[in-house]
Amino acid sequence: AQTVTQSQPEMSVQEAETVTLSCTYDTSENNYYLFWYKQPPSRQMILVIRQEAYKQQNATENRFSVNFQKAAKSFSLKISDSQLGDTAMYFCAFRYTGANSKLTFGKGITLSVRP
Amino acid sequence: NAGVTQTPKFRVLKTGQSMTLLCAQDMNHEYMYWYRQDPGMGLRLIHYSVGEGTTAKGEVPDGYNVSRLKKQNFLLGLESAAPSQTSVYFCASSYSWVYNEQFFGPGTRLTVL
Numbered sequence: 003a004q005t006v007t008q009s010q011p012e013m014s015v016q017e018a019e020t021v022t023l024s025c026t027y028d029t030s031e032n033n034y035y036l037f038w039y040k041q042p043p044s045r046q047m048i049l050v051i052r053q054e055a056y057k058q059q060n061a062t063e064n065r066f067s068v069n070f071q072k073a074a075k076s077f078s079l080k081i082s083d084s085q086l087g088d089t090a091m092y093f094c095a096f097r098y099t100g101a102n103s104k105l106t107f108g109k110g111i112t113l114s115v116r117p
Numbered sequence: 118n119a120g121v122t123q124t125p126k127f128r129v130l131k132t133g134q135s136m137t138l139l140c141a142q143d144m145n146h147e148y149m150y151w152y153r154q155d156p157g158m159g160l161r162l163i164h165y166s167v168g169e170g171t172t173a174k175g176e177v178p179d180g181y182n183v184s185r186l187k188k189q190n191f192l193l194g195l196e197s198a199a200p201s202q203t204s205v206y207f208c209a210s211s212y213s214w215v216y217n218e219q220f221f222g223p224g225t226r227l228t229v230l
Contacts, residue, residue: 044223046221110159
């Protein structure tokens with residue numbers, strides 16, 4: 003069974019600065035997907051970015067990028083030019099590519115962006 | 118498009134009472150999911166459905182039942198609520214399993230006294 007670990011429960015960053023959120027995972031599978039979800043105070047879960055394990059190139063979505071290290075089983079999220087609206091809980095998630103595999107979430111990290 | 122909607126948004130139950138949470142999606146998604154979110158636990162999958170008329174157990178199914186009579190609706194039932202079921206419940210749906218971007222509803226906060 004796969005596990006997803008987010009060891010930092012909270013982080014804080016100054017507006018306009020860069021912050022990196024850590025995530026590690028454990029799996030014996032070779033083909034899988036990794037995700038970062040954002041949950042703002044409104045509670046709505048929103049997909050931030052997705053990475054396919056077979057792709058060596060790190061995914062990027064505007065100010066959000068990942069550092070995917072497959073051998074180290076590490077998947078960190080970098081937020082550049084942090085904005086107040088980035089204040090939220092962030093969840094790292096994993097699923098392998100097999101049929102009916104489930105999405106496994108980490109426990110989340112609370113990010114606060116200071117004005 | 119409304120996306121994924123959940124009814125109700127809040128509910129308080131007494132131990133032993135029953136209730137049904139309704140999830141609806143208007144994106145014609147085949148796959149639907151129910152999660153619960155507890156402090157420090159992340160999201161855990163309760164039940165899921167891979168199509169109309171089908172359901173399957175997830176990680177924490179005990180105490181819950183589900184039904185998917187219509188493609189757009191996925192119901193989560195609690196037959197005899199317990200305080201341990203106090204949680205925030207999220208419904209999600211996705212078009213395909215392979216690419217699996219899940220779209221989430223706004224959540225239902227349930228308190229069982």
